[in-house]
Amino acid sequence: MRTPGEYLRLYFLIEALYIKGRMQYRLDFIISSIGMFVSSLATLGIFWVIFDNVPNIAGWTLMEMVFIYAFYMIAISPMQILFDHAWQLRFHVQQGSFIKYYFRPLNMMFYYMSEMFDIKGLTQLAAGIILLIYASIQLNIDWTLARLALLVMTVFSAALVQISIIVAASCATFWVMDSYPVLGLAWKLREFSPYPMTIFDGAFRFTFTYLIPIGFVAFYPSQLFLRPEEVSPLIYFSPILGMGLFAITYWIWTKGVNSYTGTGA
Amino acid sequence: MRGYLAVVRATYMIGLVYRFGFLFSIFGNIIYLGVAYFLWRSIYQHSETIRGLTFNETFIYIGLGSAMFILLKTYIDWILHYEIREGIIATYLIKPINLGLYMLSGGLGSLLMSLTAITLPTILLLTFVFKVEFTRGPGLILFPLSLLMAFLISFHIDFFIGLLGFYTDSVWGFGTTKDIIVTVFSGALIPLQFFPDAIRNILLWLPFQAIYHTPLMMVTKPDQAWDILLPMLSVQFLWVVVLFAATQLFYNQAIKVLRIGGG
Numbered sequence: 379m380r381t382p383g384e385y386l387r388l389y390f391l392i393e394a395l396y397i398k399g400r401m402q403y404r405l406d407f408i409i410s411s412i413g414m415f416v417s418s419l420a421t422l423g424i425f426w427v428i429f430d431n432v433p434n435i436a437g438w439t440l441m442e443m444v445f446i447y448a449f450y451m452i453a454i455s456p457m458q459i460l461f462d463h464a465w466q467l468r469f470h471v472q473q474g475s476f477i478k479y480y481f482r483p484l485n486m487m488f489y490y491m492s493e494m495f496d497i498k499g500l501t502q503l504a505a506g507i508i509l510l511i512y513a514s515i516q517l518n519i520d521w522t523l524a525r526l527a528l529l530v531m532t533v534f535s536a537a538l539v540q541i542s543i544i545v546a547a548s549c550a551t552f553w554v555m556d557s558y559p560v561l562g563l564a565w566k567l568r569e570f571s572p573y574p575m576t577i578f579d580g581a582f583r584f585t586f587t588y589l590i591p592i593g594f595v596a597f598y599p600s601q602l603f604l605r606p607e608e609v610s611p612l613i614y615f616s617p618i619l620g621m622g623l624f625a626i627t628y629w630i631w632t633k634g635v636n637s638y639t640g641t642g643a
Numbered sequence: 644m645r646g647y648l649a650v651v652r653a654t655y656m657i658g659l660v661y662r663f664g665f666l667f668s669i670f671g672n673i674i675y676l677g678v679a680y681f682l683w684r685s686i687y688q689h690s691e692t693i694r695g696l697t698f699n700e701t702f703i704y705i706g707l708g709s710a711m712f713i714l715l716k717t718y719i720d721w722i723l724h725y726e727i728r729e730g731i732i733a734t735y736l737i738k739p740i741n742l743g744l745y746m747l748s749g750g751l752g753s754l755l756m757s758l759t760a761i762t763l764p765t766i767l768l769l770t771f772v773f774k775v776e777f778t779r780g781p782g783l784i785l786f787p788l789s790l791l792m793a794f795l796i797s798f799h800i801d802f803f804i805g806l807l808g809f810y811t812d813s814v815w816g817f818g819t820t821k822d823i824i825v826t827v828f829s830g831a832l833i834p835l836q837f838f839p840d841a842i843r844n845i846l847l848w849l850p851f852q853a854i855y856h857t858p859l860m861m862v863t864k865p866d867q868a869w870d871i872l873l874p875m876l877s878v879q880f881l882w883v884v885v886l887f888a889a890t891q892l893f894y895n896q897a898i899k900v901l902r903i904g905g906g
Contacts, residue, residue, distance in 0.1 A: 406815075409813040410815050414819070582681060
Protein backbone atom coordinates (compact mmCIF):
# COMPACT_ATOMS: atom_id res chain seq x y z
CA MET A 379 0.00 0.00 0.00
CA ARG A 380 1.14 3.50 -0.80
CA THR A 381 0.55 6.44 1.48
CA PRO A 382 -1.75 9.30 0.47
CA GLY A 383 1.32 11.53 0.26
CA GLU A 384 2.88 9.26 -2.35
CA TYR A 385 -0.33 9.26 -4.34
CA LEU A 386 -0.47 13.04 -4.25
CA ARG A 387 3.12 13.33 -5.50
CA LEU A 388 2.38 10.79 -8.23
CA TYR A 389 -0.75 12.68 -9.22
CA PHE A 390 1.18 15.90 -9.72
CA LEU A 391 3.80 14.07 -11.77
CA ILE A 392 1.19 12.47 -14.02
CA GLU A 393 -0.79 15.68 -14.51
CA ALA A 394 2.32 17.76 -15.19
CA LEU A 395 3.16 15.40 -18.05
CA TYR A 396 -0.43 15.35 -19.25
CA ILE A 397 -0.64 19.14 -19.32
CA LYS A 398 2.69 19.36 -21.13
CA GLY A 399 1.31 16.98 -23.73
CA ARG A 400 -1.92 18.94 -24.11
CA MET A 401 -0.10 22.23 -24.46
CA GLN A 402 1.00 21.11 -27.92
CA TYR A 403 -2.56 21.79 -28.92
CA ARG A 404 -2.85 25.37 -27.75
CA LEU A 405 -5.64 26.21 -30.18
CA ASP A 406 -7.61 23.26 -28.88
CA PHE A 407 -7.31 24.60 -25.34
CA ILE A 408 -8.52 28.04 -26.38
CA ILE A 409 -11.45 26.74 -28.42
CA SER A 410 -12.45 24.23 -25.71
CA SER A 411 -12.36 26.96 -23.09
CA ILE A 412 -14.60 29.10 -25.27
CA GLY A 413 -16.97 26.13 -25.61
CA MET A 414 -17.02 25.64 -21.85
CA PHE A 415 -17.61 29.33 -21.28
CA VAL A 416 -20.45 29.50 -23.81
CA SER A 417 -22.13 26.46 -22.28
CA SER A 418 -22.01 28.10 -18.84
CA LEU A 419 -23.41 31.33 -20.24
CA ALA A 420 -26.25 29.46 -21.96
CA THR A 421 -28.00 28.54 -18.71
CA LEU A 422 -27.64 32.11 -17.45
CA GLY A 423 -29.14 33.26 -20.74
CA ILE A 424 -32.08 30.90 -20.25
CA PHE A 425 -32.64 32.26 -16.71
CA TRP A 426 -32.53 35.77 -18.06
CA VAL A 427 -35.10 34.99 -20.76
CA ILE A 428 -37.43 33.28 -18.26
CA PHE A 429 -37.18 36.16 -15.79
CA ASP A 430 -37.92 38.59 -18.58
CA ASN A 431 -41.44 37.11 -18.45
CA VAL A 432 -42.02 36.25 -14.79
CA PRO A 433 -40.87 37.97 -11.56
CA ASN A 434 -39.75 34.77 -9.80
CA ILE A 435 -39.72 30.97 -9.94
CA ALA A 436 -41.42 29.51 -6.87
CA GLY A 437 -40.49 32.67 -4.98
CA TRP A 438 -36.83 32.70 -6.05
CA THR A 439 -35.54 35.82 -7.78
CA LEU A 440 -33.15 36.01 -10.71
CA MET A 441 -30.18 37.04 -8.56
CA GLU A 442 -30.81 34.20 -6.12
CA MET A 443 -30.92 31.78 -9.05
CA VAL A 444 -27.63 33.24 -10.30
CA PHE A 445 -26.13 32.54 -6.88
CA ILE A 446 -27.37 28.93 -6.93
CA TYR A 447 -26.04 28.51 -10.45
CA ALA A 448 -22.64 29.94 -9.46
CA PHE A 449 -22.50 27.50 -6.55
CA TYR A 450 -23.40 24.72 -8.97
CA MET A 451 -20.63 25.70 -11.41
CA ILE A 452 -18.06 25.56 -8.62
CA ALA A 453 -19.44 22.31 -7.20
CA ILE A 454 -19.37 20.41 -10.50
CA SER A 455 -15.85 21.60 -11.40
CA PRO A 456 -13.94 18.89 -9.47
CA MET A 457 -15.91 16.26 -11.39
CA GLN A 458 -15.21 18.02 -14.68
CA ILE A 459 -11.53 18.58 -13.98
CA LEU A 460 -10.49 15.42 -12.11
CA PHE A 461 -12.97 12.73 -13.22
CA ASP A 462 -13.45 13.57 -16.88
CA HIS A 463 -11.97 10.23 -17.91
CA ALA A 464 -15.22 8.60 -16.71
CA TRP A 465 -16.63 9.46 -20.13
CA GLN A 466 -14.05 7.29 -21.90
CA LEU A 467 -14.63 4.28 -19.66
CA ARG A 468 -17.07 2.58 -22.00
CA PHE A 469 -14.66 2.80 -24.94
CA HIS A 470 -11.83 1.31 -22.90
CA VAL A 471 -14.06 -1.46 -21.58
CA GLN A 472 -15.55 -2.32 -24.97
CA GLN A 473 -12.31 -2.18 -26.92
CA GLY A 474 -10.35 -4.05 -24.29
CA SER A 475 -7.79 -1.33 -23.56
CA PHE A 476 -9.11 -1.21 -20.00
CA ILE A 477 -7.02 -4.28 -19.24
CA LYS A 478 -3.93 -2.13 -18.97
CA TYR A 479 -5.10 -0.58 -15.69
CA TYR A 480 -4.83 -3.95 -13.96
CA PHE A 481 -1.10 -4.11 -14.45
CA ARG A 482 0.18 -1.31 -12.23
CA PRO A 483 0.70 -1.49 -8.47
CA LEU A 484 -1.68 1.46 -8.04
CA ASN A 485 -5.22 2.00 -6.96
CA MET A 486 -7.15 1.42 -10.18
CA MET A 487 -9.63 4.23 -9.84
CA PHE A 488 -6.77 6.61 -9.07
CA TYR A 489 -4.72 5.38 -12.01
CA TYR A 490 -7.62 5.46 -14.43
CA MET A 491 -8.93 8.91 -13.47
CA SER A 492 -5.45 10.44 -13.26
CA GLU A 493 -4.98 9.83 -16.97
CA MET A 494 -7.02 12.89 -17.76
CA PHE A 495 -6.97 16.36 -16.28
CA ASP A 496 -9.54 18.55 -17.91
CA ILE A 497 -7.86 21.92 -18.25
CA LYS A 498 -10.90 23.61 -19.74
CA GLY A 499 -12.82 22.82 -16.54
CA LEU A 500 -10.66 25.45 -14.86
CA THR A 501 -12.46 28.07 -16.99
CA GLN A 502 -15.73 26.89 -15.52
CA LEU A 503 -14.37 27.03 -11.99
CA ALA A 504 -13.05 30.56 -12.50
CA ALA A 505 -16.33 31.70 -14.07
CA GLY A 506 -18.24 30.16 -11.16
CA ILE A 507 -16.14 31.95 -8.57
CA ILE A 508 -16.50 35.32 -10.32
CA LEU A 509 -20.24 34.80 -10.64
CA LEU A 510 -20.56 33.82 -6.97
CA ILE A 511 -18.75 36.99 -5.91
CA TYR A 512 -20.95 39.08 -8.20
CA ALA A 513 -24.18 37.53 -6.90
CA SER A 514 -23.01 37.86 -3.28
CA ILE A 515 -22.40 41.59 -3.77
CA GLN A 516 -25.80 42.04 -5.42
CA LEU A 517 -27.55 40.10 -2.67
CA ASN A 518 -25.57 41.77 0.16
CA ILE A 519 -24.33 38.47 1.54
CA ASP A 520 -21.97 39.07 4.40
CA TRP A 521 -19.09 36.59 4.10
CA THR A 522 -17.91 36.02 7.64
CA LEU A 523 -15.14 33.55 8.33
CA ALA A 524 -17.65 31.03 9.65
CA ARG A 525 -19.69 31.31 6.46
CA LEU A 526 -16.64 30.85 4.29
CA ALA A 527 -15.80 27.69 6.21
CA LEU A 528 -19.37 26.54 5.66
CA LEU A 529 -19.00 27.30 1.95
CA VAL A 530 -15.86 25.21 1.66
CA MET A 531 -17.51 22.34 3.49
CA THR A 532 -20.69 22.42 1.42
CA VAL A 533 -18.82 22.75 -1.89
CA PHE A 534 -16.69 19.77 -0.92
CA SER A 535 -19.77 17.66 -0.14
CA ALA A 536 -21.63 18.81 -3.24
CA ALA A 537 -18.63 18.00 -5.41
CA LEU A 538 -18.50 14.48 -3.95
CA VAL A 539 -22.20 13.96 -4.66
CA GLN A 540 -21.76 15.04 -8.27
CA ILE A 541 -18.62 12.94 -8.77
CA SER A 542 -20.36 9.89 -7.30
CA ILE A 543 -23.40 10.18 -9.57
CA ILE A 544 -21.32 10.48 -12.76
CA VAL A 545 -18.75 7.81 -11.88
CA ALA A 546 -21.44 5.36 -10.73
CA ALA A 547 -23.34 5.94 -14.00
CA SER A 548 -20.20 5.37 -16.06
CA CYS A 549 -19.70 2.03 -14.28
CA ALA A 550 -22.86 0.72 -15.96
CA THR A 551 -20.60 -0.13 -18.87
CA PHE A 552 -19.17 -3.10 -16.92
CA TRP A 553 -22.54 -4.84 -17.12
CA VAL A 554 -24.33 -3.51 -20.20
CA MET A 555 -22.94 -2.99 -23.68
CA ASP A 556 -24.82 0.18 -24.56
CA SER A 557 -24.39 2.08 -21.33
CA TYR A 558 -24.35 5.54 -22.88
CA PRO A 559 -27.99 6.40 -22.01
CA VAL A 560 -27.24 5.80 -18.30
CA LEU A 561 -24.42 8.33 -18.35
CA GLY A 562 -26.50 10.57 -20.61
CA LEU A 563 -29.32 10.60 -18.06
CA ALA A 564 -26.93 11.31 -15.18
CA TRP A 565 -25.53 14.18 -17.21
CA LYS A 566 -28.97 15.53 -17.98
CA LEU A 567 -30.06 15.29 -14.33
CA ARG A 568 -27.06 17.46 -13.47
CA GLU A 569 -28.68 20.28 -15.45
CA PHE A 570 -31.68 20.27 -13.12
CA SER A 571 -29.70 20.76 -9.93
CA PRO A 572 -29.57 24.58 -10.08
CA TYR A 573 -33.38 24.81 -9.96
CA PRO A 574 -35.25 25.25 -6.67
CA MET A 575 -36.16 21.77 -5.44
CA THR A 576 -39.33 23.30 -4.01
CA ILE A 577 -40.90 23.32 -7.48
CA PHE A 578 -41.06 19.54 -7.43
CA ASP A 579 -43.81 17.47 -5.85
CA GLY A 580 -43.89 14.08 -4.21
CA ALA A 581 -41.91 11.40 -5.98
CA PHE A 582 -39.66 13.82 -7.83
CA ARG A 583 -38.64 15.80 -4.77
CA PHE A 584 -38.10 12.58 -2.84
CA THR A 585 -35.90 11.17 -5.64
CA PHE A 586 -33.82 14.31 -6.00
CA THR A 587 -33.37 14.61 -2.23
CA TYR A 588 -32.80 11.02 -1.15
CA LEU A 589 -32.29 8.64 -4.09
CA ILE A 590 -30.31 10.62 -6.67
CA PRO A 591 -29.58 13.59 -4.44
CA ILE A 592 -28.93 16.26 -7.07
CA GLY A 593 -30.63 18.71 -4.69
CA PHE A 594 -27.44 18.57 -2.63
CA VAL A 595 -25.29 19.65 -5.58
CA ALA A 596 -26.53 23.24 -5.51
CA PHE A 597 -29.95 24.09 -4.19
CA TYR A 598 -29.92 22.85 -0.57
CA PRO A 599 -26.40 24.12 0.19
CA SER A 600 -27.18 27.50 -1.46
CA GLN A 601 -30.22 27.86 0.79
CA LEU A 602 -27.81 28.01 3.72
CA PHE A 603 -26.44 31.31 2.43
CA LEU A 604 -29.54 32.76 0.80
CA ARG A 605 -32.34 31.87 3.19
CA PRO A 606 -30.86 30.22 6.27
CA GLU A 607 -34.25 30.33 7.98
CA GLU A 608 -35.81 27.96 5.42
CA VAL A 609 -33.04 25.42 5.40
CA SER A 610 -33.71 21.82 6.31
CA PRO A 611 -31.47 20.39 9.07
CA LEU A 612 -30.59 17.61 6.63
CA ILE A 613 -28.05 19.88 4.97
CA TYR A 614 -25.71 19.60 7.96
CA PHE A 615 -25.36 15.92 7.15
CA SER A 616 -24.22 16.63 3.61
CA PRO A 617 -20.54 15.79 4.23
CA ILE A 618 -21.66 12.37 5.45
CA LEU A 619 -23.94 12.06 2.43
CA GLY A 620 -21.13 13.04 0.06
CA MET A 621 -18.65 10.62 1.53
CA GLY A 622 -21.24 7.87 1.86
CA LEU A 623 -22.22 8.20 -1.78
CA PHE A 624 -18.61 8.16 -2.84
CA ALA A 625 -18.06 5.01 -0.81
CA ILE A 626 -21.02 3.36 -2.57
CA THR A 627 -19.68 4.47 -5.94
CA TYR A 628 -16.26 3.09 -5.09
CA TRP A 629 -17.88 -0.19 -4.15
CA ILE A 630 -19.74 -0.30 -7.49
CA TRP A 631 -16.50 0.48 -9.31
CA THR A 632 -14.68 -2.32 -7.47
CA LYS A 633 -17.48 -4.76 -8.30
CA GLY A 634 -17.31 -3.74 -11.95
CA VAL A 635 -13.55 -3.95 -12.14
CA ASN A 636 -13.59 -7.41 -10.59
CA SER A 637 -16.25 -8.71 -12.95
CA TYR A 638 -14.53 -7.42 -16.08
CA THR A 639 -13.15 -10.23 -18.17
CA GLY A 640 -11.57 -8.26 -20.99
CA THR A 641 -12.29 -8.71 -24.66
CA GLY A 642 -9.62 -11.28 -25.35
CA ALA A 643 -7.75 -8.90 -27.60
CA MET B 644 -29.58 4.61 -54.54
CA ARG B 645 -30.13 1.05 -53.33
CA GLY B 646 -26.73 1.13 -51.67
CA TYR B 647 -27.71 4.14 -49.61
CA LEU B 648 -31.00 2.53 -48.62
CA ALA B 649 -28.99 -0.42 -47.31
CA VAL B 650 -27.05 2.00 -45.11
CA VAL B 651 -30.31 3.48 -43.78
CA ARG B 652 -31.55 -0.01 -43.00
CA ALA B 653 -28.27 -1.12 -41.43
CA THR B 654 -28.11 1.89 -39.09
CA TYR B 655 -31.68 1.25 -38.04
CA MET B 656 -30.84 -2.37 -37.30
CA ILE B 657 -27.76 -1.37 -35.26
CA GLY B 658 -30.11 0.72 -33.13
CA LEU B 659 -32.31 -2.32 -32.57
CA VAL B 660 -29.38 -4.38 -31.25
CA TYR B 661 -28.97 -2.03 -28.32
CA ARG B 662 -32.28 -2.70 -26.65
CA PHE B 663 -31.16 -1.73 -23.19
CA GLY B 664 -30.17 1.72 -24.36
CA PHE B 665 -33.49 1.98 -26.12
CA LEU B 666 -35.50 1.24 -22.98
CA PHE B 667 -33.31 3.39 -20.79
CA SER B 668 -33.69 6.36 -23.15
CA ILE B 669 -37.46 6.14 -22.78
CA PHE B 670 -37.05 6.05 -19.00
CA GLY B 671 -34.74 9.06 -19.16
CA ASN B 672 -37.23 10.94 -21.26
CA ILE B 673 -40.04 10.30 -18.75
CA ILE B 674 -37.91 11.85 -16.01
CA TYR B 675 -37.06 14.77 -18.24
CA LEU B 676 -40.72 15.35 -19.07
CA GLY B 677 -41.57 15.24 -15.35
CA VAL B 678 -38.94 17.80 -14.49
CA ALA B 679 -39.98 20.05 -17.36
CA TYR B 680 -43.60 19.75 -16.22
CA PHE B 681 -42.82 20.97 -12.71
CA LEU B 682 -40.48 23.69 -13.85
CA TRP B 683 -42.92 25.18 -16.34
CA ARG B 684 -45.83 24.79 -13.99
CA SER B 685 -44.01 26.98 -11.49
CA ILE B 686 -43.21 29.51 -14.20
CA TYR B 687 -46.89 29.60 -15.16
CA GLN B 688 -47.94 30.28 -11.55
CA HIS B 689 -47.95 33.96 -12.35
CA SER B 690 -50.27 34.02 -15.35
CA GLU B 691 -52.45 31.85 -17.57
CA THR B 692 -50.68 32.75 -20.78
CA ILE B 693 -47.18 34.09 -21.35
CA ARG B 694 -46.48 35.78 -24.67
CA GLY B 695 -49.56 34.20 -26.19
CA LEU B 696 -48.68 30.65 -25.13
CA THR B 697 -50.71 28.68 -22.59
CA PHE B 698 -49.09 26.19 -20.22
CA ASN B 699 -50.51 23.35 -22.31
CA GLU B 700 -48.93 24.73 -25.50
CA THR B 701 -45.58 25.43 -23.87
CA PHE B 702 -45.49 21.94 -22.38
CA ILE B 703 -46.19 20.32 -25.76
CA TYR B 704 -43.47 22.51 -27.21
CA ILE B 705 -40.91 21.59 -24.53
CA GLY B 706 -41.86 17.91 -24.38
CA LEU B 707 -41.78 17.33 -28.12
CA GLY B 708 -38.72 19.55 -28.32
CA SER B 709 -36.81 17.23 -26.01
CA ALA B 710 -37.79 14.23 -28.11
CA MET B 711 -36.79 16.05 -31.29
CA PHE B 712 -33.49 16.89 -29.69
CA ILE B 713 -32.60 13.20 -29.52
CA LEU B 714 -34.04 12.70 -32.99
CA LEU B 715 -31.94 15.40 -34.62
CA LYS B 716 -28.75 14.61 -32.76
CA THR B 717 -26.96 12.57 -35.41
CA TYR B 718 -23.45 12.91 -33.93
CA ILE B 719 -22.26 13.27 -37.53
CA ASP B 720 -19.79 15.97 -36.46
CA TRP B 721 -18.13 13.65 -33.92
CA ILE B 722 -18.24 10.59 -36.20
CA LEU B 723 -16.81 12.42 -39.18
CA HIS B 724 -14.09 13.99 -37.10
CA TYR B 725 -13.16 10.61 -35.62
CA GLU B 726 -13.02 9.03 -39.06
CA ILE B 727 -10.83 11.81 -40.42
CA ARG B 728 -8.44 11.57 -37.49
CA GLU B 729 -8.16 7.78 -37.64
CA GLY B 730 -7.88 7.76 -41.42
CA ILE B 731 -11.02 5.62 -41.80
CA ILE B 732 -12.26 8.30 -44.18
CA ALA B 733 -9.97 6.85 -46.86
CA THR B 734 -12.06 3.70 -47.05
CA TYR B 735 -15.06 5.81 -48.12
CA LEU B 736 -13.12 7.87 -50.60
CA ILE B 737 -11.99 4.82 -52.60
CA LYS B 738 -15.57 3.58 -52.92
CA PRO B 739 -17.94 4.90 -55.59
CA ILE B 740 -20.08 6.72 -53.05
CA ASN B 741 -20.79 10.32 -52.18
CA LEU B 742 -19.56 10.89 -48.63
CA GLY B 743 -22.28 13.42 -47.82
CA LEU B 744 -25.04 11.12 -49.03
CA TYR B 745 -23.49 8.19 -47.21
CA MET B 746 -23.43 10.12 -43.93
CA LEU B 747 -26.95 11.37 -44.57
CA SER B 748 -28.17 7.79 -45.02
CA GLY B 749 -26.62 6.80 -41.71
CA GLY B 750 -28.26 9.80 -40.09
CA LEU B 751 -31.64 8.89 -41.60
CA GLY B 752 -31.33 5.38 -40.19
CA SER B 753 -30.82 6.66 -36.67
CA LEU B 754 -33.55 9.26 -37.24
CA LEU B 755 -36.03 6.47 -38.01
CA MET B 756 -34.76 4.57 -34.99
CA SER B 757 -35.30 7.49 -32.61
CA LEU B 758 -38.64 8.21 -34.22
CA THR B 759 -39.93 4.80 -33.16
CA ALA B 760 -37.96 4.64 -29.91
CA ILE B 761 -38.32 8.16 -28.55
CA THR B 762 -40.71 10.41 -30.45
CA LEU B 763 -43.73 8.11 -30.61
CA PRO B 764 -43.48 7.06 -26.93
CA THR B 765 -43.13 10.74 -25.99
CA ILE B 766 -46.29 11.67 -27.87
CA LEU B 767 -48.10 8.79 -26.15
CA LEU B 768 -46.77 9.89 -22.76
CA LEU B 769 -47.80 13.48 -23.35
CA THR B 770 -51.28 12.40 -24.36
CA PHE B 771 -51.99 9.72 -21.79
CA VAL B 772 -49.83 10.48 -18.76
CA PHE B 773 -49.60 14.26 -18.84
CA LYS B 774 -53.02 14.59 -20.48
CA VAL B 775 -52.11 17.45 -22.77
CA GLU B 776 -54.56 18.35 -25.50
CA PHE B 777 -53.31 18.69 -29.03
CA THR B 778 -55.05 21.35 -31.10
CA ARG B 779 -56.04 20.21 -34.60
CA GLY B 780 -55.21 22.19 -37.71
CA PRO B 781 -53.31 22.23 -41.00
CA GLY B 782 -50.02 22.61 -39.16
CA LEU B 783 -50.18 18.96 -38.11
CA ILE B 784 -50.21 17.88 -41.76
CA LEU B 785 -47.14 20.00 -42.49
CA PHE B 786 -45.27 18.79 -39.42
CA PRO B 787 -43.65 15.66 -40.97
CA LEU B 788 -42.33 17.69 -43.90
CA SER B 789 -41.14 20.41 -41.55
CA LEU B 790 -39.44 17.82 -39.36
CA LEU B 791 -37.63 16.33 -42.36
CA MET B 792 -36.33 19.74 -43.38
CA ALA B 793 -35.30 20.44 -39.79
CA PHE B 794 -33.31 17.21 -39.93
CA LEU B 795 -31.62 18.25 -43.18
CA ILE B 796 -30.66 21.65 -41.75
CA SER B 797 -29.34 20.11 -38.55
CA PHE B 798 -27.46 17.46 -40.54
CA HIS B 799 -25.73 20.00 -42.74
CA ILE B 800 -24.64 22.12 -39.79
CA ASP B 801 -23.20 19.00 -38.10
CA PHE B 802 -21.54 17.89 -41.33
CA PHE B 803 -19.99 21.31 -41.74
CA ILE B 804 -18.56 21.19 -38.20
CA GLY B 805 -17.34 17.64 -38.81
CA LEU B 806 -15.48 18.80 -41.93
CA LEU B 807 -13.48 21.15 -39.71
CA GLY B 808 -11.77 17.92 -38.65
CA PHE B 809 -9.71 18.19 -41.85
CA TYR B 810 -8.09 21.32 -40.44
CA THR B 811 -8.11 21.03 -36.65
CA ASP B 812 -8.21 18.53 -33.82
CA SER B 813 -10.38 20.76 -31.62
CA VAL B 814 -13.71 19.20 -32.38
CA TRP B 815 -14.79 19.27 -28.71
CA GLY B 816 -14.71 23.06 -28.59
CA PHE B 817 -16.34 23.59 -31.97
CA GLY B 818 -18.90 20.84 -31.41
CA THR B 819 -19.90 22.05 -27.96
CA THR B 820 -20.10 25.69 -28.98
CA LYS B 821 -22.21 24.72 -31.99
CA ASP B 822 -24.49 22.52 -29.83
CA ILE B 823 -25.08 25.32 -27.34
CA ILE B 824 -25.71 27.94 -30.03
CA VAL B 825 -28.13 25.63 -31.80
CA THR B 826 -30.05 24.65 -28.65
CA VAL B 827 -30.41 28.18 -27.29
CA PHE B 828 -30.96 30.10 -30.53
CA SER B 829 -33.24 27.52 -32.13
CA GLY B 830 -35.79 27.68 -29.35
CA ALA B 831 -35.13 24.07 -28.33
CA LEU B 832 -35.06 24.94 -24.62
CA ILE B 833 -37.46 27.87 -24.53
CA PRO B 834 -40.00 28.88 -27.17
CA LEU B 835 -38.69 31.87 -29.13
CA GLN B 836 -41.78 33.87 -28.09
CA PHE B 837 -40.27 34.17 -24.60
CA PHE B 838 -37.21 36.04 -25.85
CA PRO B 839 -37.21 39.86 -25.71
CA ASP B 840 -38.48 41.27 -29.02
CA ALA B 841 -35.16 42.72 -30.20
CA ILE B 842 -33.36 39.41 -29.76
CA ARG B 843 -36.19 37.35 -31.23
CA ASN B 844 -36.18 39.48 -34.38
CA ILE B 845 -32.50 38.67 -34.87
CA LEU B 846 -32.98 34.96 -34.14
CA LEU B 847 -35.72 34.67 -36.75
CA TRP B 848 -33.15 35.60 -39.39
CA LEU B 849 -30.79 32.78 -38.41
CA PRO B 850 -31.01 29.17 -39.65
CA PHE B 851 -31.30 27.72 -36.13
CA GLN B 852 -34.94 28.67 -35.58
CA ALA B 853 -35.82 26.53 -38.61
CA ILE B 854 -34.57 23.45 -36.73
CA TYR B 855 -36.79 23.47 -33.63
CA HIS B 856 -39.00 26.52 -33.57
CA THR B 857 -40.69 26.00 -36.96
CA PRO B 858 -41.67 22.32 -36.63
CA LEU B 859 -42.65 22.76 -32.98
CA MET B 860 -44.88 25.72 -33.84
CA MET B 861 -46.60 23.52 -36.43
CA VAL B 862 -47.70 21.26 -33.56
CA THR B 863 -48.31 23.77 -30.76
CA LYS B 864 -50.18 26.28 -32.91
CA PRO B 865 -51.43 24.21 -35.85
CA ASP B 866 -54.62 26.21 -36.36
CA GLN B 867 -52.91 29.17 -38.01
CA ALA B 868 -53.76 30.34 -41.52
CA TRP B 869 -51.98 28.78 -44.52
CA ASP B 870 -50.42 32.10 -45.36
CA ILE B 871 -48.57 32.01 -42.04
CA LEU B 872 -47.65 28.33 -42.14
CA LEU B 873 -46.46 28.10 -45.75
CA PRO B 874 -43.94 30.98 -45.53
CA MET B 875 -42.48 29.29 -42.43
CA LEU B 876 -42.00 26.14 -44.48
CA SER B 877 -40.47 28.10 -47.37
CA VAL B 878 -37.92 29.69 -45.05
CA GLN B 879 -36.95 26.21 -43.89
CA PHE B 880 -36.56 25.07 -47.50
CA LEU B 881 -34.40 28.09 -48.26
CA TRP B 882 -32.08 27.20 -45.37
CA VAL B 883 -31.82 23.60 -46.57
CA VAL B 884 -30.67 24.85 -49.98
CA VAL B 885 -28.25 27.44 -48.59
CA LEU B 886 -26.65 25.07 -46.10
CA PHE B 887 -26.43 22.27 -48.66
CA ALA B 888 -24.57 24.59 -51.02
CA ALA B 889 -22.29 25.80 -48.23
CA THR B 890 -21.30 22.29 -47.10
CA GLN B 891 -20.70 21.16 -50.70
CA LEU B 892 -18.37 24.10 -51.31
CA PHE B 893 -16.58 23.52 -48.03
CA TYR B 894 -16.30 19.77 -48.68
CA ASN B 895 -14.70 20.33 -52.07
CA GLN B 896 -12.13 22.61 -50.44
CA ALA B 897 -11.53 20.51 -47.34
CA ILE B 898 -11.01 17.20 -49.13
CA LYS B 899 -7.94 18.66 -50.84
CA VAL B 900 -6.01 19.12 -47.59
CA LEU B 901 -6.46 15.49 -46.52
CA ARG B 902 -3.23 13.59 -45.93
CA ILE B 903 -3.33 10.10 -44.54
CA GLY B 904 -0.10 8.59 -43.29
CA GLY B 905 -0.09 4.93 -44.31
CA GLY B 906 -2.95 2.74 -43.18
